Amino acid sequence: MLQSTLSTAIKFALASVAIGAVLSAFDISAIEVVKEMGLTPEAIRGLISRAFEWALPHFILGAMVIIPIWLIIYLLRPPGLGK
Known part of the structure; x- marks a missing residue:
């Protein structure tokens, strides 16, 4: 079970980094997204x-x-x- 959880966490982290890199390539930052949400x-x-x-x-x-x-x-x- 621990191996499955760790595997899922690693996949989540890699997907997050990949999507973050793509969004960064389009000049989209986390602060901009937060401000667009009104927060x-x-x-x-x-x-x-x-x-x-x-x-x-x-x-x-x-x-x-x-x-x-x-x-x-x-x-x-x-x-x-x-x-």
Whole structure:
């Protein structure tokens, strides 16, 4: 699974670089695209900040439930399984 995830991440990165190079060849920059959308870098930072402020408490709450359940299942698993 890790290999598949890593492979997907590498493909995503290579595609992003390739598309970025093509857009750069047409003199299109990220700042121009953001401005055309009516956003500013400060607004984007604010959106990202608010997203983390919303997601972090939910992530922690979910982890407080999931981690003990996983630990119990892991400890009660018969020897030799999952190796």
